[in-house]
Every structure is written in C-alpha cells, then in structure tokens.
Amino acid sequence: MRKTRARIAAIAVVSALALVTACSSDNESNDNGDGGTSGGNGEGGSELSGTISGAGASSQAAAQQAWQAGFLAANPDVTVNYDPVGSGGGREQFIAGGIAFGGTDAALADEELTAATERCGEVIEVPVYVSPVALIFNVEGVDELNLQPATIAGIFNQEITTWNDEAIAADNPDAELPDTPITPVNRSDPSGTTENFVEYLSIVAPDAWPHEVSDEWPVSGGEAAQGTSGVVQAVSGGNGTIGYADASQAGDLPSVNVGVGEDFVAYSPEAAANVLEVSERVEGRGQYDFAYELARDTTEAGTYPIVLVSYAMACATYESEAEAELVKAYLSYVISEEGQQAAAEAAGSAPISDALRQEIQPAIDAIAAG
Amino acid sequence: MSSSTELTHPDNQPQPPPEAPLFEKPVSRFGDRVFSSSAMGAGVLILVILAGVAAFLLVEAWPALWADPDEVPGGDGIVLYVWPLLFGTLLAALFALLLAAPLAVAIALFITHYAPRRLATALGYVIDLLAAVPSIIFGLWGLSELAPLTVEPTRWLEENLGFIPLFEGPASATGRTMLVASIVLAVMILPITTAVIREAFLQTPRLHEEASLALGATRWEMIRQAVLPFGRSSIIGGAMLGLGRALGETMAVAIVLSPSGGVTFNLINNGNPSTIAANIALDFPESSGLDINVLIASGLVLFAVTLLVNMTARAVINRRRDFSGAN
Numbered sequence: 001m002r003k004t005r006a007r008i009a010a011i012a013v014v015s016a017l018a019l020v021t022a023c024s025s026d027n028e029s030n031d032n033g034d035g036g037t038s039g040g041n042g043e044g045g046s047e048l049s050g051t052i053s054g055a056g057a058s059s060q061a062a063a064q065q066a067w068q069a070g071f072l073a074a075n076p077d078v079t080v081n082y083d084p085v086g087s088g089g090g091r092e093q094f095i096a097g098g099i100a101f102g103g104t105d106a107a108l109a110d111e112e113l114t115a116a117t118e119r120c121g122e123v124i125e126v127p128v129y130v131s132p133v134a135l136i137f138n139v140e141g142v143d144e145l146n147l148q149p150a151t152i153a154g155i156f157n158q159e160i161t162t163w164n165d166e167a168i169a170a171d172n173p174d175a176e177l178p179d180t181p182i183t184p185v186n187r188s189d190p191s192g193t194t195e196n197f198v199e200y201l202s203i204v205a206p207d208a209w210p211h212e213v214s215d216e217w218p219v220s221g222g223e224a225a226q227g228t229s230g231v232v233q234a235v236s237g238g239n240g241t242i243g244y245a246d247a248s249q250a251g252d253l254p255s256v257n258v259g260v261g262e263d264f265v266a267y268s269p270e271a272a273a274n275v276l277e278v279s280e281r282v283e284g285r286g287q288y289d290f291a292y293e294l295a296r297d298t299t300e301a302g303t304y305p306i307v308l309v310s311y312a313m314a315c316a317t318y319e320s321e322a323e324a325e326l327v328k329a330y331l332s333y334v335i336s337e338e339g340q341q342a343a344a345e346a347a348g349s350a351p352i353s354d355a356l357r358q359e360i361q362p363a364i365d366a367i368a369a370g
Numbered sequence: 371m372s373s374s375t376e377l378t379h380p381d382n383q384p385q386p387p388p389e390a391p392l393f394e395k396p397v398s399r400f401g402d403r404v405f406s407s408s409a410m411g412a413g414v415l416i417l418v419i420l421a422g423v424a425a426f427l428l429v430e431a432w433p434a435l436w437a438d439p440d441e442v443p444g445g446d447g448i449v450l451y452v453w454p455l456l457f458g459t460l461l462a463a464l465f466a467l468l469l470a471a472p473l474a475v476a477i478a479l480f481i482t483h484y485a486p487r488r489l490a491t492a493l494g495y496v497i498d499l500l501a502a503v504p505s506i507i508f509g510l511w512g513l514s515e516l517a518p519l520t521v522e523p524t525r526w527l528e529e530n531l532g533f534i535p536l537f538e539g540p541a542s543a544t545g546r547t548m549l550v551a552s553i554v555l556a557v558m559i560l561p562i563t564t565a566v567i568r569e570a571f572l573q574t575p576r577l578h579e580e581a582s583l584a585l586g587a588t589r590w591e592m593i594r595q596a597v598l599p600f601g602r603s604s605i606i607g608g609a610m611l612g613l614g615r616a617l618g619e620t621m622a623v624a625i626v627l628s629p630s631g632g633v634t635f636n637l638i639n640n641g642n643p644s645t646i647a648a649n650i651a652l653d654f655p656e657s658s659g660l661d662i663n664v665l666i667a668s669g670l671v672l673f674a675v676t677l678l679v680n681m682t683a684r685a686v687i688n689r690r691r692d693f694s695g696a697n
Binding site for chain 1: 443513521542546625628629630631640657
C-alpha cells in the first residue's frame, strides 16, 4: 500500500511537471543551448525551475539529502524529492516510469534492463555513492586486528568461535587475544550492506563461505540487529562482538584491517574509491550503463575491497524537455567534485575519483528530451 | 430559542389522541433521528472497517497462499515461512503473560485491599500512566538498559540451570534475547491487565467480604474465599486482553530481539525466532513483489490469532455477568 501511495504521489508529481512544462516551454527553448554543455549547474543565477522525483536505495538517503540541499542552493526554483523506499522499490518504480531518476545498490538485472530500455531508450546507470563497509569489533584489550578473508568468513559462518583461535592469532602475533566466545552481529532487516558484504565473502573465500548472495543474512543463530545503528549498538554493547556497518557510522569502535594480497588494509575513503579503479565494467549493457563487476578479490595494494557501490539510474531520453534538463543538471551536480564532497561530509561516503568522473560525465550529458 | 420549544413540550404531552395503539413508537423528533442514525452509523462503521481490513489482508495475501514454494522467501513455502514467526510470537506473548499475570493480580489486590486509600489512588494513576508510554520507549529502554543488565544473570542461568531447555544457552553476549523481549512485553501489558482485574476486585460484594470476616477468616483467607472467586473470570479476561496486545506488539520487539534462529524454546540465546509483527516491520521497507504478499499473509495469520484471543477474552468476561457470585 505504501508503494501505491508512492505511485500516486509520483503520478501527481509527473502531472504537475507536465503543467510546468506547458507553462514554461518558451523559456526552455531559450536557454536550451547553454544547458546542454554546462549541465546548468552553478554560474550564478540558474533559470531552471520545477520538480523532479526519485526513489530507491535507502543507503543513499543521507547523501541525497546533502545533494538536494547543495542543488537547491544553486537552483532556488528547483525541488528534488528522493524517497528512500529501498533498492528493489526504486528499480520497480523507475521501470514503471513513476519517477524521473532512481537509486539502487545493485545494478539492474538483465530483464529489468530490457524493461527499463523500453521506457528510456538508452538507460543511464552511474556509480554515485561509494561507501566503505567497516568490520567493527569490541574485544576487551584488543585495539587492532588483522584478518584474512578466509578468517573473516570463518568467523561470520560461526566456524571460528573464540577470539584466541589459531587462525586469528596467526595474523595478530602482537595482540593479546582473550578466550572470549565470538558473537558475530548481522543485520536483521534486508539490506544492501549485507548483500555487498556477503558478495565479498563469497568471492574471496568461496570455501569458507558456501552461502548464496542476497540482501538477507544467510546464517542463523548469530546476533541480529535492526539497521546500521542497531548493529553498532549491539557490537558496542557486548564483549567479544564483531559486525559489519557503514564506515560513516562506526563511531569510536575499532575496525578490522582486511587482508588484501600480502597486506592488511584499513578502510579509508581513498582505499574504498580505489575499488572502482581496479574493477571492470559489465560488458554488453549499452554505452551509458556503468554497472561494475567489483574486483572484490583484488590484490592491489591500498584498495579496500568491502564497499557498497550505489548507482543512480536515469533515462537518456525523457518525454519532456524540462524533466530532461532537471535530471541532467541534478546528476551533474551529484557526480561533481562539490557534490561528492557534500555527500562525504554528510554521509561519510568515499568521493569518486576525477578519472571516473570524466568517464561517466558523457553519460549524463547525453540526457535529452525526445 | 430551542429552550423555549422544549419548555412548551411538556404542555403538549398530556393530550395524546386517546385511541393511540399501545405499541406506537414514541414521539421522535429530528434531533432524535439524527442522533440515533449517527450512532448507528458509527457502530456500523467499525464493522465495515474490520471487514475492510480483513478483505485487504485476504486479497493481498492470496497470491502468497498459492505461490510456488520456491518463490517464497526461504524457499520452503508459506507454511514453513510463517510457522517459526508464529511460534516466536506465541512464545514471547505467552511468556510475557506468565510474568505479567501474577504481578497484575498482586498489584490489583494491593490497590483494592491493602493500600491506604490515598496511596491506592496514586498507584492506580501510575499504572494507568504506564499504558500511555509509547512502545518505542519501552523498546529503547529494553535495548539499552535492561538487555545489558541480563548478561551476567543469564550466564549464571546457563551454568547452573542449563539442563532446562529454556536456559540451554550459550548465553547471549549482548542480552538481546527472548527473555528480555518477554520482560519488556510483560511491562507493556501490565497496565491493561491490572486495570481490568482491579475493577473486578473493587466490585466484590461488600456483604461477601464481611460475611467471611465475621466467620473468623483472616484478611488473606477472606481474599481467597470472597475476592478471588468473584474476580476469577476477570483475571482470565484481563490476561487475555494483555495477551492480545503482546501478540501484536511490533517496534519494541523489533528493536530488542535478535531474530536469527528457528523454532527454539531457548530463552537466553541470541538465535531467537522473530515475531510476525516485528518481522513485517523489519522486512517491509526492502520488499517488493511476492515478498510483500508473503508478509501480508503472515499478517493475516496474526490478525486471525489476535481476533481469536480477543473474542475469547470478551466471551470470558461476559460470562462473569451471568454466573458471578453477585446474583
């Protein structure tokens, strides 16, 4: 029922938009030229006006708020809405045409892509939000912990059950590990964070992690908590606990240095953003579709492989010119250095690199009305 | 103006047509008709709402009931999906009732028969106030205050009473267990249960109590002979109403409980079955398609269970009217 409500709202917004277009069509044809190249962002007084709506991944919610605020400052007459209904809901609404743009933690599946192409012509999918997932722990007397991927999988699969286990001790010769039982903490609600972490485990340690990848935690019997804040609360509340959480919310808890190749890497925005540098684009999905096959098993030094990469979805072709202009301007701001910095400050995400920005900018510049 | 018409009203009364039939309807004015039809409308409305909710649940749950078992989350079909949740719901609610019901009886007895009047009134207010606290507050209290407090005691339970399946362990390191969820639920259902029982105890016929005392009974014997038998059906009714509330409680359980296990009676582990309401709250935001139908189907089961419990409670309470010691 929530979905239908959102749909009705979306329909209302779209019809409002149609009105706006009808009224301001003379206006639009005037500034068409400069809007196409600069993306209509910044440069003093903007002439953009109207409302666009998006929906999708709740992981982007904080970043989207920062982007809305930043975009509004440059374009006072524009309203951008983002409803964090979840990735699945976002993809569904985007395909159905209820929203102008969408957010999703997982790239569109093949059949979804076909359906979306029917709506959009070419589908644009670009990574806009990269967030490291920290492995936080709370063990009395231990401040630093190095863990190999297979050990991490063993701990979360409840095969390794005490902190002084040999597998842990081997990587931490200097630490005084207690014989406390390990309590792994996972999310009790379906989540993109879970999906990314589980995908990481299944790629780097397939033997120790035999479970299927989905947004629900596959192992029963561990400690389950609601939301990122719930996981952080559970980890800090117990002794001998370890859990995974968006790094921005890890607080004062120490986090694990993850084994990558020969080294152990602590999470940092740069190390997380590095993942996209070493990853390959998924083949055969259209020139503007920047879905990535993340290189979780990279051995590149200084790369933190447990990241959540969240995408923005948009159409290359919109029916109304106003909508196309607004989406283009907004997404241009989102991937701009300024926008990425705003998200980093508000949500603790890792800003995308300049090289990646140059790569995906053409996709956003391609947005037009048709 | 209206008062003047009312004043003339009694004067009109003494002259009804003498040949009026005996069972003719009483005089009905416009105001009477408006009031009676709006009151009836309100009564019908509640039935319509209930039927609407039931119809919504049925229609939305329908696809899930006939879905291919592979497509239901968990891959084992709707029955095996709902069963652990139903079990968790019943376990948490029944255990909460087990804690709350004796306490509620004791509180009600204290208020009605032991406490000085002024203290009794104040205490009554405090209990009623508990009912006004939002459930999320109870949840946060359970999560951040109560749960850590139980870590040490549950470890003791595991070591010394581990042979009882309830305390098999291993004890949770964070205290977010079925035990704590049940205690939180017990606190939440205490007010309604106490209120119902207290009202019944207050209505115990004075004559019964005095007769018992006159025959030489002590106060405790008087309570056993006169008060408890009179209030028995109210105790059951109040407990059932509390049970109905505990079954449907959502946020407090979603926050407090660590729901990661299947069907187990183990109260102090972190692998607990979730409850239907908490599971819906946790899973709904990220669900789409058939998953939503499955969640609503589990809601339908909860609806049926709570309806059954509440109707039984009402039936028990109503029976008291006919067979209580008062007549």
